[in-house]
Amino acid sequence: MPIALMILFGAILLQRIVELFIAKANQRWALKHGGEEHGKQHYKWFIFVHTLFFISLYIEASLFFGGWRPNAFIGLFIAFTFLQLFRAWCILSLGRYWNTRVIVIPGHELVSKGPYKLIKHPNYWVVLMEFIIIPLLFQAYMTAVIFPILHLLLLKVRIPVEEKALKESYGALQL
Template structure:
């Protein structure tokens, strides 16, 4: 069970650091005329991610009452690679990386790093994480439920982001 708590603590700390970075970037962008688009659905993403951790903890702790925790190294390796991709996304966008849709007028679209190959690599990484994190520990209900919920939210988020970035939807 110790692996679960160590990885869970790492992920939660990582998310807090990312929120700090996002808030700093948001402040920087707003000081330069940045405009937030699609704020009405942002709270749904926050809710989804909070529910994800609650479901994960409940499923893992109830699955392994009195038995040995399952740990899948291959899913852990996928998780590790997703973290490399996550950092690549953040570094590629620099001050423009955010958890919200914030655009700066008259700034060209960044197409470097993973964004050179795919429009929304961070959403792909989050999808992978929402599957592999619970699958690492055999929490398959959470592993299948939350990627689907994530995809449903992306049907709102991606069109909103595409419009904000001036792309055709």
């Protein structure tokens, strides 16, 4: 794998690790403020799939990367950059409430600003698109097919758990 690709891979991996530290700090804050976690039993599958994603990406790119295709790379990198800005908007909009887990704090208001004002669960859709775009940047085509499917399967479990937790905490809201 070329050094520039290794740097990009490392930067994406570092970003995810930093996000896990942020999520852990937010988790501690939420639990300290009466937060209740929902869906603990499926969280391990998110960790497993995301870890496997990076392993698959690295192996496939190491074996099959065929060199830079500037036009394709530029377009994909612009899409990737847009996704990172959208991801940051999601995280900043939720602030201390952003987490990789489903934690609801009774008595707190539902966040409905930023992208959450426009669409439901925007961060999950960012991840879905990343599971397509990032592997395409690395010419890891099998990873680009397999992991969006796995993510959608996880969301079939996760979104109902999150919707139920929000409805129980915030009542009959238009979620």
